Amino acid sequence: MEDGARRTIQGQGGDRVKLNVGGKLFETTVSTLRSGGPDSLLSALSNRNSDDPVFIDRDPEIFSALLALLRSNRLPLTAKRFSNQELIDEAVYYGIESQLRSALAPSQLSGIDASLFSTIRPSSDGIVTDFNAVDADGSVWVAHGGQVSVYDWSLTHNETIRTHLDYISSIRKVGPDLAVVGSEFESGLHFYNLANGRRVGSVEWTDPSDPRIYKARVNAVVDSPDSVFAAFECQHKENCVLSIDKSTMKAVSELGRQSGNSAKSTVVGKLTFLPEINALIGFSVTAGAFGYSGYVRLWDSRSGDVVWETNEPGSGRSSRFGDSFADVDFDRDDLTMFKICSKSGDLAVADLRKLSEDPWVYLEEKNPCMRHAGGGSSSLIHCYRKQVFVGRGGELEVWSRMVEKGSDFERERVLHEGLYRRNYMDKVEDAERGIIKKIEGAGDRLFVTREDAEGIEVWQSSQFSGAVLNL
Amino acid sequence: MPPFAGSHPLSHGFSRNSIDSASNIVTIDVGGQLFQTTRQTLKQSGSKSILSEISNIDGSVPFIDRDPEIFSILLSLLRTGNLPSKAKSFDIQDLVFESQYYGIEHLLLNSQSNPSQFEPFDLEKSVILPLSGRDSPTAISTTQLGSVQVAHGCKITSFDWSLKRKSTILTQFAGIDSLLSLSPSVVAAGATDFSGLQIIDVSKGFVKETLNWENVTKTGSTVQAIGASKELLFTSFESARRNSNCIMIYDLNDGFRPVTEIGHYEIFGAELDSAIPATKLSWISSHNLLMAAGSHSGPSGVRGNIRFWDLRSGNAVWEIKENVDCFSDCTVSDDLSAILKVGVHSGEVFISDLRNIGRENSWTCLGDQRKVTNGKKEGFGSKLESHGSQVFCSKGGNLELWSEVLIGSSIKDRVFRKNSMGRAKDSCGNKITHFSFGGNKMFVTRKDQQFVEVWQSSVRGF
Numbered sequence: 001m002e003d004g005a006r007r008t009i010q011g012q013g014g015d016r017v018k019l020n021v022g023g024k025l026f027e028t029t030v031s032t033l034r035s036g037g038p039d040s041l042l043s044a045l046s047n048r049n050s051d052d053p054v055f056i057d058r059d060p061e062i063f064s065a066l067l068a069l070l071r072s073n074r075l076p077l078t079a080k081r082f083s084n085q086e087l088i089d090e091a092v093y094y095g096i097e098s099q100l101r102s103a104l105a106p107s108q109l110s111g112i113d114a115s116l117f118s119t120i121r122p123s124s125d126g127i128v129t130d131f132n133a134v135d136a137d138g139s140v141w142v143a144h145g146g147q148v149s150v151y152d153w154s155l156t157h158n159e160t161i162r163t164h165l166d167y168i169s170s171i172r173k174v175g176p177d178l179a180v181v182g183s184e185f186e187s188g189l190h191f192y193n194l195a196n197g198r199r200v201g202s203v204e205w206t207d208p209s210d211p212r213i214y215k216a217r218v219n220a221v222v223d224s225p226d227s228v229f230a231a232f233e234c235q236h237k238e239n240c241v242l243s244i245d246k247s248t249m250k251a252v253s254e255l256g257r258q259s260g261n262s263a264k265s266t267v268v269g270k271l272t273f274l275p276e277i278n279a280l281i282g283f284s285v286t287a288g289a290f291g292y293s294g295y296v297r298l299w300d301s302r303s304g305d306v307v308w309e310t311n312e313p314g315s316g317r318s319s320r321f322g323d324s325f326a327d328v329d330f331d332r333d334d335l336t337m338f339k340i341c342s343k344s345g346d347l348a349v350a351d352l353r354k355l356s357e358d359p360w361v362y363l364e365e366k367n368p369c370m371r372h373a374g375g376g377s378s379s380l381i382h383c384y385r386k387q388v389f390v391g392r393g394g395e396l397e398v399w400s401r402m403v404e405k406g407s408d409f410e411r412e413r414v415l416h417e418g419l420y421r422r423n424y425m426d427k428v429e430d431a432e433r434g435i436i437k438k439i440e441g442a443g444d445r446l447f448v449t450r451e452d453a454e455g456i457e458v459w460q461s462s463q464f465s466g467a468v469l470n471l
Numbered sequence: 472m473p474p475f476a477g478s479h480p481l482s483h484g485f486s487r488n489s490i491d492s493a494s495n496i497v498t499i500d501v502g503g504q505l506f507q508t509t510r511q512t513l514k515q516s517g518s519k520s521i522l523s524e525i526s527n528i529d530g531s532v533p534f535i536d537r538d539p540e541i542f543s544i545l546l547s548l549l550r551t552g553n554l555p556s557k558a559k560s561f562d563i564q565d566l567v568f569e570s571q572y573y574g575i576e577h578l579l580l581n582s583q584s585n586p587s588q589f590e591p592f593d594l595e596k597s598v599i600l601p602l603s604g605r606d607s608p609t610a611i612s613t614t615q616l617g618s619v620q621v622a623h624g625c626k627i628t629s630f631d632w633s634l635k636r637k638s639t640i641l642t643q644f645a646g647i648d649s650l651l652s653l654s655p656s657v658v659a660a661g662a663t664d665f666s667g668l669q670i671i672d673v674s675k676g677f678v679k680e681t682l683n684w685e686n687v688t689k690t691g692s693t694v695q696a697i698g699a700s701k702e703l704l705f706t707s708f709e710s711a712r713r714n715s716n717c718i719m720i721y722d723l724n725d726g727f728r729p730v731t732e733i734g735h736y737e738i739f740g741a742e743l744d745s746a747i748p749a750t751k752l753s754w755i756s757s758h759n760l761l762m763a764a765g766s767h768s769g770p771s772g773v774r775g776n777i778r779f780w781d782l783r784s785g786n787a788v789w790e791i792k793e794n795v796d797c798f799s800d801c802t803v804s805d806d807l808s809a810i811l812k813v814g815v816h817s818g819e820v821f822i823s824d825l826r827n828i829g830r831e832n833s834w835t836c837l838g839d840q841r842k843v844t845n846g847k848k849e850g851f852g853s854k855l856e857s858h859g860s861q862v863f864c865s866k867g868g869n870l871e872l873w874s875e876v877l878i879g880s881s882i883k884d885r886v887f888r889k890n891s892m893g894r895a896k897d898s899c900g901n902k903i904t905h906f907s908f909g910g911n912k913m914f915v916t917r918k919d920q921q922f923v924e925v926w927q928s929s930v931r932g933f
């Protein structure tokens with residue numbers, strides 16, 4: 001800051017630039033204008049060799065906010081009187097959209113310091129059946145009823161299309177403007193181009209040699225850089241995971257076909273792809289009269305071989321018998337796997353690099369006021385930014401890892417019971433909005449949907465205290 | 472107004488050189504607008520500021536590539552020491568950010584959060600600072616200039632002096648019982664169920680130092696209270712087996728080096744007094760004494776003691792035994808030269824003049840002395856804090872302000888009067904758990920409420 005300050009004090013040097021924006025005069029330096037990047041309109045203006053101010057026919061007040069952003073890398077709070085859309089439009093005009101985007105982006109998501117920021121509400125068919133939040137660009141692709149809506153990084157509605165399905169239960173963005181959708185009630189996986197609303201491809205699971213493979217429906221979908229993986233299930237419960245090539249939109253291979261007549265062979269309910277270890281992971285859980293049962297299966301995505309598998313109840317320590325998992329998720333950064341136990345509600349972690357018969361380390365409860373926070377039925381977990389977010393009924397909690405310098409985990413990846421601390425993320429009244437159905441993190445935001453509640457909740461952290469005047 | 476294109480701004484009475492040799496006038500160009508001021512005004516910013524550097528530039532008009540409108544506000548601040556009323560159309564955070572750029576944040580802070588602007592009779596609940604999650608505050612601490620740190624659950628949330636920015640960190644504690652700000656970014660934290668005192672950097676979220684007391688039983692030592700003077704940090708430790716306790720003294724300016732240990736008690740037999748660790752530590756700078764108070768609730772009622780330690784000799788120079796109507800909380804006021812307590816049974820405020828040091832039964836009741844104490848513990852949970860020459864006492868959900876009315880000169884009959892604080896709508900909230908003072912504000916937390924109330928003078932709000 002000090003050095004920067006020194007630089008900006010100048011005499012009547014040659015690198016000062018005068019601008020006349022909408023009748024108001026501004027004076028700044030070439031380096032400030034060029035900080036918007038070499039391709040921006042402003043840096044093009046900075047190359048002029050003339051003392052006369054260049055005239056730009058735009059609104060001077062928004063420009064003043066954007067100039068302050070270029071000068072100090074921080075958007076002044078007076079810019080709040082303009083809508084995000086206005087600011088973005090002007091920034092696009094001047095070619096400094098990336099600066100504005102980083103200034104408007106939420107601060108790093110910290111579960112212990114997050115609050116409900118806004119709710120995305122599609123205008124019609126407001127109950128969200130599935131969504132896909134894309135970490136790479138912060139956008140969220142929402143399936144509601146038979147429609148698909150896309151909201152960009154600023155949570156602005158971009159477009160909505162209507163598909164031929166009446167109820168989309170799985171959606172995934174698989175390319176720019178390209179989404180795949182599937183339904184529990186209608187067969188096939190369908191590729192839709194969001195730009196023109198057309199169905200551009202369709203995949204059905206068929207097998208000429210087996211007449212029972214007929215009208216298979218999609219239960220879960222995930223994608224890797226070049227493939228889409230979808231779990232299909234027929235009416236007679238036969239199921240498999242199809243690997244589909246993204247460019248040809250045709251099924252390439254079939255993984256793990258099974259009969260579906262026992263808990264160990266039911267259809268995959270959740271698919272995850274881990275690019276770091278090239279693994280496709282399928283997870284299935286069924287809740288029956290005798291409690292939860294299910295499996296986690298890890299395939300090598302290239303060869304299609306099962307690399308590791310665990311079944312519950314059945315494997316693992318006997319003291320945890322009858323306490324099988326209710327949900328499983330994976331931390332892509334740490335390559336760890338988390339499960340939540342259906343009966344006790346405990347959270348356990350396993351190292352994906354050291355998988356064994358019983359890899360689980362059960363995390364210890366340290367927060368005394370959460371000891372009675374309830375079991376694990378109707379709970380789900382999601383890992384994001386090295387934190388584990390848990391929905392227990394309507395309650396949202398976060399497990400955050402203790403930051404200790406030179407701790408065992410940073411050095412040797414030793415998992416132990418006290419590694420994570422548990423905290424509520426929500427208030428009591430938040431939990432009353434309904435049972436949490438899906439949690440997904442992207443772009444430093446957490447997106448949450450609830451049973452029978454319209455819209456998607458957006459949670460994010462902020463450096464602002466949110467002080468409220470007591471009037 | 473900015474100079475218009477084509478016109479010659481320098482011809483409007485501005486001299487062509489930035490500094491008129493005949494006078495002290497300095498001309499600065501900020502973002503295209505010209506400002507004129509004097510060298511003396513710019514020098515107000517302090518030697519480290521870039522503005523005082525500008526005042527030394529001779530010749531051409533210096534150009535600063537910043538926002539001119541905010542600069543005009545900050546120039547008014549330099550001229551008068553106060554913000555002009557048009558500053559209200561800006562957000563204080565923008566002003567703070569720009570003032571940091573110019574190196575004059577201290578002037579802004581002085582005009583907005585100066586402890587001398589604390590107006591005890593004019594405090595009202597003005598702002599609410601929400602805390603994330605569901606934990607209620609368990610400890611609160613403030614710096615002199617009004618930044619606040621709040622412990623809730625295993626987290627510490629810090630607010631800057633403008634109360635507009637916050638950050639939350641995770642600690643190793645399950646719950647924090649004692650918290651003391653050492654600076655806006657460093658706190659000392661301890662718990663009665665966790666061994667060791669931790670010095671935590673709350674801006675980066677890591678433990679700088681862990682201080683432990685090696686007790687005889689070699690069990691952990693929990694923290695019962697933290698206090699500080701300008702140079703020293705005091706910590707009351709109790710062994711995890713609760714059979715010994717002491718007060719450790721650390722040097723704040725020398726990397727928390729242990730200086731000495733005072734009041735070390737090991738429990739032998741049934742002597743109750745030695746089993747009570749100090750739960751409140753206050754430094755009395757006028758007398759160079761450390762007040763350490765602790766109480767114990769047992770079958771025979773609440774008993775306690777207040778000891779005054781001379782650090783050099785390591786001896787207690789005065790001890791008040793509290794057997795009847797023991798304190799629920801006590802505090803010391805240098806300005807009043809007195810210690811005060813609120814009785815756990817009577818709920819009344821008592822004073823003892825520090826000039827009477829060493830005398831038996833020195834308490835004088837400030838409230839209704841004739842009240843019959845029926846053993847109902849009316850003062851249970853009451854908190855007492857002094858700030859300047861005022862004494863604040865919480866009773867349930869209400870706050871009382873005790874202030875001295877200066878009438879006579881004899882120390883025997885000092886006159887104190889009580890006011891209840893806040894408007895009708897502010898009272899009768901949940902029970903007050905903690906309150907603290909910083910800058911020109913008072914911070915209050917209540918039971919089962921996940922926020923901090925900020926009380927300040929109505930005219931001072933930004």
